Amino acid sequence: MKRIVAAVIAIFLLGVFMLIAVQLPFGRPSYSDMDDYFLRHGQEETGANNICTAVVFDYRGFDTLGEASVLFSAVVTTGLIFRRLERGD
Amino acid sequence: MQLSRIVRTAADILYPFILIFGLYIVIHGHLTPGGGFQGGAVIATGSVLLLVAFRYSELTGDLRKGWMKIFESGGLLLFIGTALAALLVGGVFFFNWLANTGSLFGIPVAFGPNPGEIYTAGVIPVMNLAVGIEVWGGLSLIVMYMMGDLEEGGERS
Numbered sequence: 393m394k395r396i397v398a399a400v401i402a403i404f405l406l407g408v409f410m411l412i413a414v415q416l417p418f419g420r421p422s423y424s425d426m427d428d429y430f431l432r433h434g435q436e437e438t439g440a441n442n443i444c445t446a447v448v449f450d451y452r453g454f455d456t457l458g459e460a461s462v463l464f465s466a467v468v469t470t471g472l473i474f475r476r477l478e479r480g481d
Numbered sequence: 482m483q484l485s486r487i488v489r490t491a492a493d494i495l496y497p498f499i500l501i502f503g504l505y506i507v508i509h510g511h512l513t514p515g516g517g518f519q520g521g522a523v524i525a526t527g528s529v530l531l532l533v534a535f536r537y538s539e540l541t542g543d544l545r546k547g548w549m550k551i552f553e554s555g556g557l558l559l560f561i562g563t564a565l566a567a568l569l570v571g572g573v574f575f576f577n578w579l580a581n582t583g584s585l586f587g588i589p590v591a592f593g594p595n596p597g598e599i600y601t602a603g604v605i606p607v608m609n610l611a612v613g614i615e616v617w618g619g620l621s622l623i624v625m626y627m628m629g630d631l632e633e634g635g636e637r638s
Binding site for chain 1: 510513553560561587589591601603
């Protein structure tokens, strides 16, 4: 009985999620001025041939700082959890 | 218990090549696909390979927890410091103050596809290097903490 209920709930949830996923407008808006600006002015403004890196480290540098902070806090948390199990060093 | 001689020798031979490949990805981050995060992760796999093949107590030199802590914190500080240095030269936070100045990393590039020059892109290579060092230290440190637990548990030692 439990298994049947679980299966029904799983199928229901799968259907709901699939319904939502199908209705999502994917790839729209297909054109935005931001892409065009990065492609046209990225090289002369940042001097980087790799526009992805130019966006990540120059235009959106603040987000990258947050990303680095996430890694830092992950390491600090790991050290906090495992601190009693190490000896010396 | 320790791993076989084949594994240890192969790890010894592979380690410098993994380091060189990771450093290539980090340093050429502004020219080719890749960057600080990806290259740092590749270098960290080299460290993890040594940690798996050898025991932590056997590793000497720069693969200790203390050095990795310094690398991680130092990389993050260098990253923030590079961003803050833009305030000193009259820009805003994260302003690319080295690009197109003609000095270090300041060679202007032409528009369109070109082979690329490594001394371009201003502060982006510096930040790539900083993030690469930070990711290397961070990921290695996570694995070192967990492997330290494994050794103290008596399962491998």
